[in-house]
Amino acid sequence: MSNVSDRIGFLERGLDMSDALKPAVHPTAGETSERTAEVVFDLQQLSVLYGDFRAVRDGTLQIRDQQITAFIGPSGCGKTTMLRCFNRMNDFIPTARVEGKVLYHGVDLYDPAVNSTEVRRRIGMVFQKPNPFPKSIYDNVAYGPRLLGVKKRSQLDEVVERSLQGAALWDEVKDRLKESGLGLSGGQQQRLCIARAIAVEPDVILMDEPCSALDPIATGRIEELMAEMKTDYTIVIVTHNMQQAARVSDRTAFFTTEINPDSDRRTGILVEYDRTDKIFSNPADQRTEDYVTGRFG
Amino acid sequence: MNTEVRSHYHEELDEVRTGIARMSAGVTELIPRATQVLLEADLEGADLVIEGDSLFDERSIVLEELCFSIIALQAPVASDLRLLVSSVKIIADVERSADLCVNICKATRRIYSHELDANLRGMIQKLGVQASRLFKEATEAYLHNDGSRAAAIQDMDGYLDDLHRQFIQVIFESHSAGTIDLQVAVQLALVARFYERIGDHAVNVGERTRYIVSGWVPDQPYAESGTNFDEVDPGGPTGDGG
Numbered sequence: 001m002s003n004v005s006d007r008i009g010f011l012e013r014g015l016d017m018s019d020a021l022k023p024a025v026h027p028t029a030g031e032t033s034e035r036t037a038e039v040v041f042d043l044q045q046l047s048v049l050y051g052d053f054r055a056v057r058d059g060t061l062q063i064r065d066q067q068i069t070a071f072i073g074p075s076g077c078g079k080t081t082m083l084r085c086f087n088r089m090n091d092f093i094p095t096a097r098v099e100g101k102v103l104y105h106g107v108d109l110y111d112p113a114v115n116s117t118e119v120r121r122r123i124g125m126v127f128q129k130p131n132p133f134p135k136s137i138y139d140n141v142a143y144g145p146r147l148l149g150v151k152k153r154s155q156l157d158e159v160v161e162r163s164l165q166g167a168a169l170w171d172e173v174k175d176r177l178k179e180s181g182l183g184l185s186g187g188q189q190q191r192l193c194i195a196r197a198i199a200v201e202p203d204v205i206l207m208d209e210p211c212s213a214l215d216p217i218a219t220g221r222i223e224e225l226m227a228e229m230k231t232d233y234t235i236v237i238v239t240h241n242m243q244q245a246a247r248v249s250d251r252t253a254f255f256t257t258e259i260n261p262d263s264d265r266r267t268g269i270l271v272e273y274d275r276t277d278k279i280f281s282n283p284a285d286q287r288t289e290d291y292v293t294g295r296f297g
Numbered sequence: 298m299n300t301e302v303r304s305h306y307h308e309e310l311d312e313v314r315t316g317i318a319r320m321s322a323g324v325t326e327l328i329p330r331a332t333q334v335l336l337e338a339d340l341e342g343a344d345l346v347i348e349g350d351s352l353f354d355e356r357s358i359v360l361e362e363l364c365f366s367i368i369a370l371q372a373p374v375a376s377d378l379r380l381l382v383s384s385v386k387i388i389a390d391v392e393r394s395a396d397l398c399v400n401i402c403k404a405t406r407r408i409y410s411h412e413l414d415a416n417l418r419g420m421i422q423k424l425g426v427q428a429s430r431l432f433k434e435a436t437e438a439y440l441h442n443d444g445s446r447a448a449a450i451q452d453m454d455g456y457l458d459d460l461h462r463q464f465i466q467v468i469f470e471s472h473s474a475g476t477i478d479l480q481v482a483v484q485l486a487l488v489a490r491f492y493e494r495i496g497d498h499a500v501n502v503g504e505r506t507r508y509i510v511s512g513w514v515p516d517q518p519y520a521e522s523g524t525n526f527d528e529v530d531p532g533g534p535t536g537d538g539g
Contacts, residue, residue: 243372281375282379282512283375292374292375294303294306294307295302295303295307296302
């Protein structure tokens, strides 16, 4: 009804098209939040080295709150390596070290005073292959909160339900919370992993090719879920599926590789970082254009 | 390093581009034919042009379907997407221009048996030459993805518009001098309009070509491409390609 009166209202205002013709009003979610959203990650000249090999160099970009940022690029371009810097996952590789800075809400994540466990609580990760623990659905989700010291059953119940609902899995599993998480389908397992990640109330969710092991329907569900989740979380996703980046993200970073002149090893570089619609309709850099149109693989 | 990974897809894109360019080149040749038909009162030639139009119609449908199928199956992005979306529009411009040549030939039938004085004939000749020149430029600019060449078409069209105005003036003069009757005057005014419209379609093809090259719609302040992508350079993100 209100729609109809809106339309009539428009007609009653006569043929004044000035509203309809106002330039530069494209309130996509990414666009609106871009102006107001806080910078969550501020990468400054970030390089990651494995021993003396520089895997990715000079990454400088800002990731803002309530946006989905996608990293795309050919294999070996350093997009996953860069993603893993966001919650210090590279700490587990003895030879890995970083140069440059990763500021998280203005705090240098690699400052020695920073507690890496706390970093990983605030910045959760979902991996390529669903990896539920060999435990019940309930225990999978309750695992993190228990580690953090939540003991009361009622409190845990509440967290489990809220997290499973947040991961759009609750209705499918609410009657079999005691069954093994491994008995779920691939898509359900991945949503269980998302529920497990959000159970500890993180601020950011990193996703490393979260749909590459899923069929198109399960992929669609996860993508739908991401769109719902971005009002509460900052999401960074690495994907090999360019269409997925185009569908779900607000901003896209394109990485590629350059061959080092003195060896045949390749170093990843950030080529272009911009609004996703720009990257896929009119990228500024020829290398981005060649990659997204499939002229370079 | 630069290994082509979607060669079949890119061949299809080439097919769209050359197919449209070929059709557009056909119109470039059709314009002088229509002019000749009109000046020589060649009724047989008029029939041939009118019947031949179905080929342009058929070709335009085939090319349009090819564009849709690539869009549906290949998920084109960036310059490929701009090429396909623009090509669908360019097909319509080219097809319509062929129709306008048909209209010129139909006018030939209507003014048959009326003599045209040298002044009018000279103007018709000039209109035909300029319209055809515009179409040739538009075709070549599109085929070679040449933004700067496409940008020149707008200026060339200014001359065609001038010719159009002059021709209308000559029609008035001939009519008041009593050398042509009202029916012929009206038909010739329409013919002038047909040439002028062909020029406008060539300008459209040129503008769309510039969009394919640069991702920027010229002179369209309300286009998203002209306003939102201007964080770097208000004149367009990558210049105008030429």
